[in-house]
Amino acid sequence: MKQNKFTVRYLLIFSIAFLSSNCIIAQEKKVAVTPQELYNEIALQDSIIFHYFNTQNFKSFKAMFTKDLEWFQDNDGLISYEKVFENFKSTFNKPFKLTRQLVSGSLEVHPIKNYGAIEIGVHQFKHVENGKEETGTFKFVMIWQKIDGLWKISRVISYDH
Template sequence: MYNEIAHMDSVIFSYFNTQQFEPFKALFTKDLEWFQDNDGLVPYTTVFKNFKTTFNKPFKLTRQLVSGSLEVHPIKNYGAIEIGVHQFKHIENGKEETGTFKFVMIWQKKEGNGKYPG
């Protein structure tokens, strides 16, 4: 399961890093529950409106999983919990800006594919 979640994490963020909106969005279920520390629960439509805005900005925001930080914990008859640390980078005013954050994702196994519902 660890390898499957690690692979899906890399797939999602490959689409994010290359700003491929539709393939990125397709990896999430419509019953998505997206929680942010500053905003609380964010509705599905708002999440993807925000991503579309981010993808259209002149700077390129990229995400990288911090090596060695990935944890995967199975959830019986559901999927898994992914915990890790990631960095987001972009160029602002000619200087690289980096933010490092801990994250949690819950993956639901559906129809043979990992899907991230929230």
């Protein structure tokens, strides 16, 4: 009986020590450092795609997305590739011009190993309707995939509408 108490006590102490060391290891924050070059590349791609948006260059805008695009929006759910570009074409044909601007200081870029990058930010969309400027500020996440040296957006999460 004494040996069993010793064994149980030993196992209990060992287990606590083992679990404690694993908790400490699990609490270490492992963050992939974003190289400045990657940040600059994604910032540039963001400015290019929204130049196409702001100038309503539909063909060039659409070319910056992958064919397997998934677009998630808090109000509309998952939107198909076809519906996304049907919506953009309709927006570009409206009598008012909608423009987008990235909110200064909101851009975050994080690498995705062997794939591309995550872009997180806040942007504002503006247009004049009935003589009054309307502004909407929204949050977004875009997943950029680098394919044969070209950056394309494969996933979009648009929220906080």
